[in-house]
Amino acid sequence: MNPTVGGTGPLPSGPTAPEPLHQEPAHHERVGAPSVAELVREGAARLATAGIATPRVDAELLLAHAARTDRAQVVRAAILGAALPTDGGQVALEVVGDYRELLARRADRVPLQHLTGLAPFRHLELEVGPGVFVPRPETEQVAQVAIDEALAAVASRGAALVVDLCTGSGAIALAVATEVPGAVVHAVELDRGAHAWAERNVAAVHAATGAVVHLVRGDARTALTGSDGSCDVVVSNPPYVPPGAVPHDPEVALHDPQVALYGLGADGLEVPRGVTARAGELLRVGGLYVMEHAEVQAESAREMVAATGLFDDIRTHADLTGRPRMVVARRAQVSVGTRRS
Numbered sequence: 001m002n003p004t005v006g007g008t009g010p011l012p013s014g015p016t017a018p019e020p021l022h023q024e025p026a027h028h029e030r031v032g033a034p035s036v037a038e039l040v041r042e043g044a045a046r047l048a049t050a051g052i053a054t055p056r057v058d059a060e061l062l063l064a065h066a067a068r069t070d071r072a073q074v075v076r077a078a079i080l081g082a083a084l085p086t087d088g089g090q091v092a093l094e095v096v097g098d099y100r101e102l103l104a105r106r107a108d109r110v111p112l113q114h115l116t117g118l119a120p121f122r123h124l125e126l127e128v129g130p131g132v133f134v135p136r137p138e139t140e141q142v143a144q145v146a147i148d149e150a151l152a153a154v155a156s157r158g159a160a161l162v163v164d165l166c167t168g169s170g171a172i173a174l175a176v177a178t179e180v181p182g183a184v185v186h187a188v189e190l191d192r193g194a195h196a197w198a199e200r201n202v203a204a205v206h207a208a209t210g211a212v213v214h215l216v217r218g219d220a221r222t223a224l225t226g227s228d229g230s231c232d233v234v235v236s237n238p239p240y241v242p243p244g245a246v247p248h249d250p251e252v253a254l255h256d257p258q259v260a261l262y263g264l265g266a267d268g269l270e271v272p273r274g275v276t277a278r279a280g281e282l283l284r285v286g287g288l289y290v291m292e293h294a295e296v297q298a299e300s301a302r303e304m305v306a307a308t309g310l311f312d313d314i315r316t317h318a319d320l321t322g323r324p325r326m327v328v329a330r331r332a333q334v335s336v337g338t339r340r341s
């Protein structure tokens with residue numbers, strides 16, 4: 001997870017198919033209906049004043065959401081000097097009103113994704129809102145490691161059993177299920193609210209693509225009894241923030257659920273320790289474990305994995321910006337009595 005929430009990922013669209021913005025020359029615009037370019041400038045200035053890191057992108061996305069279109073149409077209309085859809089100015093003014101309301105809430109640091117109701121994750125658009133952690137771009141790479149391993153398992157054995165512990169919105173599990181044909185994917189979430197969001201996403205993605213995720217509500221540290229020693233990949237982005245490290249951005253500190261952020265224990269790794277121990281039990285010998293952590297936890301995460309006595313080939317992987325953000329390890333062949341705790 002990353003304390004930054006902004007509108008830099010792929011673009012959310014409205015709940016219905018995008019409607020193209022009318023391409024009328026600027027001089028045809030009706031009095032009282034501001035141009036798209038003016039609205040974007042106004043929004044970007046307002047959000048910049050509020051300290052939003054990506055004010056123009058957020059303004060474009062919010063205008064697109066209010067106008068039930070997509071950001072590309074807003075950008076195009078702003079460049080071409082086109083008008084918003086109008087009906088004697090009526091619709092445009094409604095859109096402008098909705099847009100300004102959204103701007104006010106974003107300026108109050110409500111996460112962009114809570115306002116649009118959607119969060120991009122790899123090729124998916126997931127439904128999110130209060131009560132669920134908003135999936136972050138860096139977790140897309142954690143998912144990539146799991147996907148690569150699952151693809152290799154399917155190629156060599158014809159199947160792959162993959163488990164996503166602490167699934168939140170279902171992001172990682174759904175990415176694997178949609179990108180790895182032949183994978184059987186299970187996902188575990190403890191929190192009732194987050195589990196409800198995951199249920200919605202699992203159902204929506206299944207309806208759209210046919211992909212299946214077996215979702216259970218429960219504690220990742222004890223879940224999926226009966227699957228021990230059978231999994232090819234266990235992947236997790238658990239809560240891992242230490243108790244004193246309150247995230248700086250209000251979008252994170254005030255809007256991501258506490259249970260999604262704080263990993264408990266003095267180092268924030270109490271929950272990850274339990275998740276790691278469970279991963280060691282679930283994986284077959286040679287199976288892969290991948291777990292996201294904070295940049296400052298690279299060494300302690302490797303030590304945490306090693307302390308189970310269940311893994312070898314324990315490595316830290318960097319994210320696209322070069323920051324150490326995940327621990328990756330293979331389930332070792334362990335002789336009786338070797339396990340450390």
Ligand SMILES: C[S@@+](CC[C@H](N)C(=O)[O-])C[C@H]1O[C@@H](n2cnc3c(N)ncnc32)[C@H](O)[C@@H]1O
Nearest residue numbers: 133135166167168190191194219220237239260
């Ligand atoms: C950092 S969020 C990550 C969510 C999702 N994996 C993602 O990457 O977007 C951690 C998630 O773990 C859940 N969680 C916390 N403790 C848990 C536990 N003991 N067992 C299962 N899930 C847990 C939280 O409710 C939250 O949804």
